[in-house]
Amino acid sequence: MNRLLKANFYRLKKNKMGLIMLIFTLIWAFVTIFTKYISLKKYNSSVEIELLIFNFGYIFSFIMTIFCSLFLGDNGDNTTRMRIISGNKKRTIYIANFITVVSVILGLFFLYTCLILVIGIPLFGEINIPISTFILKLFNIFLIIIAITSLYTFIGMVLSDKVIVTVLSIILYLVLMFVGLLLVSRLSETEYMTEMVSTNYDTHEFSSVEVKNPLYVPENVKKVIRVVLPINPFGAYLELTQNEVENLQILPLYSLGIIILFNISGLILFSKKEFK
Amino acid sequence: MELVLKTNNLGKKYKNFKALNNVNMHIKKGAIYGLIGKNGAGKTTLIRVICGLNNPSRGSYTIYGEDSPKGILKARKRMGAIIEAPTLITSMSAKDNLIREFIDVGRPSLEGLDELLDLVKLKDTGNKKVANFSLGMKERLGIALALVNNPDFLILDEPINGLDPEGIVDIRELILKLNKEKGITVLISSHYLDELSKIATDYGFLDNGEIIKEISSTELKKKMEHKIELNVNDVLEYVKYFELKKINYEVTSDDTIIVYGSTLAKLTKDLYENNLTPNKIKEQEETLESYYINLIGGLNHE
Numbered sequence: 249m250n251r252l253l254k255a256n257f258y259r260l261k262k263n264k265m266g267l268i269m270l271i272f273t274l275i276w277a278f279v280t281i282f283t284k285y286i287s288l289k290k291y292n293s294s295v296e297i298e299l300l301i302f303n304f305g306y307i308f309s310f311i312m313t314i315f316c317s318l319f320l321g322d323n324g325d326n327t328t329r330m331r332i333i334s335g336n337k338k339r340t341i342y343i344a345n346f347i348t349v350v351s352v353i354l355g356l357f358f359l360y361t362c363l364i365l366v367i368g369i370p371l372f373g374e375i376n377i378p379i380s381t382f383i384l385k386l387f388n389i390f391l392i393i394i395a396i397t398s399l400y401t402f403i404g405m406v407l408s409d410k411v412i413v414t415v416l417s418i419i420l421y422l423v424l425m426f427v428g429l430l431l432v433s434r435l436s437e438t439e440y441m442t443e444m445v446s447t448n449y450d451t452h453e454f455s456s457v458e459v460k461n462p463l464y465v466p467e468n469v470k471k472v473i474r475v476v477l478p479i480n481p482f483g484a485y486l487e488l489t490q491n492e493v494e495n496l497q498i499l500p501l502y503s504l505g506i507i508i509l510f511n512i513s514g515l516i517l518f519s520k521k522e523f524k
Numbered sequence: 525m526e527l528v529l530k531t532n533n534l535g536k537k538y539k540n541f542k543a544l545n546n547v548n549m550h551i552k553k554g555a556i557y558g559l560i561g562k563n564g565a566g567k568t569t570l571i572r573v574i575c576g577l578n579n580p581s582r583g584s585y586t587i588y589g590e591d592s593p594k595g596i597l598k599a600r601k602r603m604g605a606i607i608e609a610p611t612l613i614t615s616m617s618a619k620d621n622l623i624r625e626f627i628d629v630g631r632p633s634l635e636g637l638d639e640l641l642d643l644v645k646l647k648d649t650g651n652k653k654v655a656n657f658s659l660g661m662k663e664r665l666g667i668a669l670a671l672v673n674n675p676d677f678l679i680l681d682e683p684i685n686g687l688d689p690e691g692i693v694d695i696r697e698l699i700l701k702l703n704k705e706k707g708i709t710v711l712i713s714s715h716y717l718d719e720l721s722k723i724a725t726d727y728g729f730l731d732n733g734e735i736i737k738e739i740s741s742t743e744l745k746k747k748m749e750h751k752i753e754l755n756v757n758d759v760l761e762y763v764k765y766f767e768l769k770k771i772n773y774e775v776t777s778d779d780t781i782i783v784y785g786s787t788l789a790k791l792t793k794d795l796y797e798n799n800l801t802p803n804k805i806k807e808q809e810e811t812l813e814s815y816y817i818n819l820i821g822g823l824n825h826e
Contacts, residue, residue: 251630258624263615327628330611333575334629334673335600523577524608 252336252344260319266352269315273356276304277363285371295372298382300364302489305389308357309396309482310421316349316397317417320404329523338519346401346511350394357393361386384496388488391503395481398507402514406521421482428483431473432490437463478502526553527589528677528709529574534583536569536733543569545733546583551677551711551726556703558724559713560816566733567713568608571681574711575605587677601629604675606683610666614655618646618665621654622672629673644668644698660691667698678702680712684719692719699723721812731820748810752783752791755804765798779803 260266284295331341369375375382399420404413441461444454465473478484478499488499529551536544544566551557561567572578574585576596584591587599613621622637641647644664654662663683670678680699684692700723702708714720720727727744729737739747756762762781766773772784783791788807795802810818 251627255624255628258627259613262620262624263613327611329575329577329607330625330669331628332577333600333603333605333607335597335603337597520579522579523572 249340249344252331252340253347256344256348260348260352265315265319269311269352269356270359272311273308273360274363276307277360277367280304281364281367281371284368288372295368296376297364297368297372298375298377298385299489300368301361302385302389304357304360304364305393305485305489308360309425309485312353312393312396313400313417313421314414315352316400316404317410317414319349320345320401321410321413332523338521339515342401342405342515342518345405346398349401350397353393353397354390357390381496385488388496388499388503389485391500391507392481392485392488395484395503395506395510398510398514399481402510402517405514406517408521408524424480424482428477428480428486431477431480431483432486434463434465435470435473435477435487436490437461437465439464479506481506527551527586528553528555529585529587529711531570531574531585532583534570534573534585535581536566536573536578537581543733544573544580547730547733547735549728549735550738551709553709554703554707555726556699556710556712556724558720558727559711559730560717560720560727560812561713561730562820563715565730567730568681569733570730571605571607571679571711571713575603575607575679576600577607601673602675603677603679604670604673605679605681606663606666606670607679607681610662610669612654612662612665612669615653617651617653618649618657618661618668621665622668625669625672631672640668640671643671643701645694658691660687660694663687663691663695664698667695671702675708676706677709678711680710682714683712684714684716692716696723717812717816727812729816729819737819744812744815748812748815749784751808752786752788753804753806753808754781754783754802755779755806756781756800756802762800762802765795765800769794 257266280300284300287293288295328338328341332338377385400417403416403420407413407416438461440458442456443459445457447453447455474487474495477487479502481503484499484502488496527550529549531547531549534544534547534549535542547566547570549570559567559570569578573580574587585596587596588602590596590599613624616624618641619637622640623634626634626637638647641649644667646661646665646668649657649661654665657665667678667680667683670680683699684695687695696719699710699712703710703723712720712724721741724741726740727738728735729739754762756779759775759778759781763773763775765771766781766783771786774782774784776782788805792805
């Protein structure tokens with residue numbers, strides 16, 4: 249296992265994929281801090297440092313999609329063939345690839361978090377939420393990242409074609425993100441909404457009236473959505489970063505479920521996979 | 525005699541198509557085994573099964589006498605292979621590809637890397653990316669990658685496909701060097717029968733997923749020996765003459781005699797001088813190709 253991991257990291261280093269990801273993370277961190285600092289100085293706007301960290305996941309998850317599909321697609325059948333021929337177990341090959349992508353992705357997210365905290369706290373002040381909640385949320389984010397990576401590893405290892413792997417991963421990202429956004433926005437819809445109605449056309453007087461919100465979802469349906477939403481890891485991420493989550497302690501179970509489900513089924517299918 | 529590879533009624537089925545059917549193959553230690561078969565005969569499928577890339581539908585195989593899954597995995601650590609195209613990362617140099625393979629197979633240091641580059645004549649390629657290599661260079665690098673774990677059994681699937689004459693000679697010399705100097709057993713599949721006949725010590729003929737004949741090059745050479753076929757009325761008369769003159773012959777039917785080790789002109793002259801006049805006289809020289817065609821043709825007509 250160790251030598252396969254070493255070889256994976258050597259390849260990452262050599263083909264610059266890891267370096268590009270690192271440069272992107274560093275630039276994003278510095279640009280985020282710089283722009284927030286400018287707006288703080290110019291408009292005296294408040295900066296919630298934890299949101300700078302949590303919101304990074306939106307862009308990072310897309311970069312993650314590209315990285316996983318390129319690395320696993322590229323590292324796919326050809327390298328795997330050589331590894332099988334030279335007596336490596338398929339199980340070991342799968343796990344080594346999974347650990348490689350997880351390490352890179354978690355490592356970069358951790359680096360971004362450290363940069364924001366180290367540079368951000370002196371500039372913008374303390375975290376605005378209790379530290380225990382912050383740590384719990386961060387822990388959840390890390391698990392969600394591993395869950396998403398499990399999904400992409402499954403696709404990258406079970407399918408053979410690099411192009412199909414990349415396209416499918418991007419489509420999956422878009423679909424899961426869209427479904428997650430749709431459900432999270434529905435959860436935040438109120439039963440009534442305020443509508444401005446013209447009371448005097450000539451004097452342009454308006455008054456506000458409370459009308460039924462057509463997008464409102466009844467409470468019992470909301471409960472069901474809250475239970476189902478974290479099955480989609482992007483949905484879980486959106487809920488975690490946008491809403492007040494009551495089930496912060498339960499959320500890791502969803503991520504763990506996804507990690508176990510996709511890794512076990514990936515290992516089973518990969519061990520049955522036939523190579524050209 | 526130690527066998528590196530032995531297959532026992534090996535079969536591979538894809539839905540209703542039998543790609544391999546009761547394959548029984550024997551590769552001796554130190555041999556260069558030429559696997560011959562037309563397109564679709566099952567050569568690559570057989571190699572994929574042996575390398576663990578495909579699971580057999582039936583039968584079994586042993587590598588270095590190991591037949592358990594665990595034993596085979598262990599034995600595979602002594603194997604190297606290139607199947608169809610070598611596995612190269614084209615964005616990296618030859619050296620970097622080798623370094624990666626060194627790490628992959630768990631070699632403790634990079635010792636021997638330069639020797640390997642030298643062996644495949646790629647020492648001077650420096651930082652040149654593999655993407656800019658010729659087909660022959662890529663093939664040689666592929667072989668170097670397959671040699672990283674110091675295998676004593678090398679499998680090469682169509683290694684000279686698409687190579688120019690110089691590239692073919694390079695690969696031939698390399699295979700012979702590996703076999704003679706390092707004692708590596710080689711299984712090589714190829715369409716280039718003429719080329720195979722220059723290096724192989726043993727042959728396996730595969731047709732419709734079945735090994736129809738296994739033969740050593742010595743036996744084959746004997747079969748391919750220059751011969752003259754005589755169609756005669758009185759076989760006995762000729763036999764007496766050949767015995768007297770100590771000429772190597774074989775009676776193949778009531779009216780046919782095969783004569784070995786003589787030229788057509790000399791034999792014709794000698795026979796006429798001794799009042800022996802055959803009805804028909806035919807010179808035959810068999811090549812690996814004609815032997816293969818006869819073998820396949822013969823079976824197809826059965």
